[in-house]
Amino acid sequence: MDHLTEEQFVLYYYGEGDGSAGVREHLDACEACRRGYANLQRVLNIVDAAPVPERAANYGAQVWRKLEPRFKQKLNGRGTRWARWLTPVLWPMRHWAATAAMAGLVIAAFLAGRYYPKPQPSSQMASSAGQVRERILLVAVGDHLERSQMVLVELVNAHPGQSLDISSEQQRAGDLVSENRLYRQTAARTGDASVAGVLDELEPVLLEIANGPARLTPEEVDKLRRRIEGDGILFKVRVVGSTVRHREEKAAAIPGQKSL
């Protein structure tokens, strides 16, 4: 007599398949299979011993409290890009504080550069001060573009077809948004059209990353990748970043500035 297979045992245990009657009949007649099946039953019964930590009766309310702010944001911004663009209005105070501090520094640097007495041919010191300011700004913008590029590269290189936790990229994009705005304004005022242009295009992308969901479905990952690649923003950031670095090196190579 052929004995029952393990697959038949499993199907029978779970009430799957259409051979239950035959299996029952066999088990009634076969001591070895009856013993084997009893063992399987015992194993599967003790699997139920794996405990699940109990959650309080108000667990659902706790979950809702964590979710509510994110839903409200979604409900308020359903289908509109404007809502996402306007979200910075709701930034926490620490972001505004950091932004204000940085604004102060950049504006001071800009005004100092603009209204500082024009360098006299004989005044090498004054000339050097202007070049130092320009170089500091170039270094800052170069760093900013490099960090933005890293965030974009990480998202573009994510595994296709898999969901993705971008909470770390979100945090960094959130920090980059405020810097981006200041550098863009400064670049626009000083007439640096190429830097101002790329920062202008970069800003909505950073905002979108910072204010979107922390965990992206494969479809959302794909959409974000297409958004970054479609606009060519990564390429532009690379090109302008490299130009800025080149200018920064040239500024550093000016005689008298080598010690900086």
Place this chain on the structure above:
Amino acid sequence: MELTDSVAVAQARDGNSGAFRVLVERHSRNLFRLAYRMTGHQEDAEDVVQETFLRAYRQLAKFDDRASFGTWLYRIAANCSLDLIRARKRRSENQESPEEGAPDPMQSLADAAPTPERLALSSEVERRVAGALDDLSEMERAAFVLRHYEGMCIDDIGRTLGVQPNAAKHSVFRAVQKLRRALEPLVST
């Protein structure tokens, strides 16, 4: 009067966050149980519950009213759990692998002769069961959890996990085989 799931879903689709809140409060505990069984970690299970509702909200328009909302949520939660397990696996692959030659704690337990005293130690049994479940592949564990704990039929498991019923069935078989090998010493007479 208590809102039914289908009424709450319809209202949530119209932007009523209160209706969605009803659904969150109603289904969170069951989703936690499923997510915990699939991931084996409380924190991960908490994350899965939240992610499930976020995904569900985004996909609410796609929900077929004729289906059960609870079952639909279960499917999303099962997939969120799988995503999380895979991400965790990727992270752990990048970390240092365990020292070679180090004794496997599960192996040493399996070698120990089962005694009534040991069986009486329910925490020991729980630990062994948890260890055996952790040794399953992500697909085996998902299929087994859905079959054993959630009572889903093989066809539904296949649909939930996005695989053919035959693949789902074999995942359940393999899971049971592995569990049997790991746990039989505890129950054989």
